[in-house]
Amino acid sequence: MMIFTPLIMLAAAASPNPDWNCDEPMVQQEMNWCAHQDYLAADAEMNAQWAKTSAIQKERDEQWSDGHGNVDDGQPGFFQTMLDAQRAWIAFRDAHCSSEGYYARGGTLEPLLVSSCKATLTRERTAQLAGLIVS
Template sequence: MKMRTMLVAGALLLGAMPVLAQEDVDCGNATTQADMNICANEEYEAADTELNTVYKQTVAAMRAKDAELGDISADYVGAEEALKKAQRAWIGYRDGQCELAGFEARGGSMEPMLVSGCLAQLTTARTEELKALLEPTEN
């Protein structure tokens, strides 16, 4: 029983090592592939955080638009649902496209960087698309 506990603890410690090492990476001067992988992932995580913030704002804006248009006609309501449908489809596209991007270095140490870089790029672009929905349109 003790051996099993030690193996589980060892596996958990090994799994935590990349997180511990991540704290020491200077992404402005990343030179090793491991550091570049960590930095690309950090860039994606930052882009994803911003996307989630903007998405919540956009959902609220579409909900307000539905309420406004619903006063005119129930047939005009559906902006919030259309946004959610588009976002679900976009997530599937993003994930598949970035998995494909990783095949350039499939199985190599560069693959995580390529995937994370793709995720960051597409996520940033989607955030800009969502921000455009928040801007008032001229009639």
């Protein structure tokens, strides 16, 4: 079912032009819009995974605590460490993808490059988040 989620989300979003088709985009503006829709689908998948992984990381914090939310080793817990990493990752993703977009800085291709980069990195991050709860 996860394979079809991006396609469903692409179909659900109303395009600015009814003739646009993300299966075979023909003009740059259409390509840019489709790439952004792909990124939005990837972001929605990551947010769903974040909710699952967060819940498990919070459970792990409880298991490791003394019953009052205090971890004995003085280090941040599972959830806080993941949250810090996620915040750093978002900053990395956005800066990195902006730099990839600079290849076409100011041109009509720039939004496609940035959105495509964000979609790719977001899907990679979704897999990383899922990997944190495998054990």
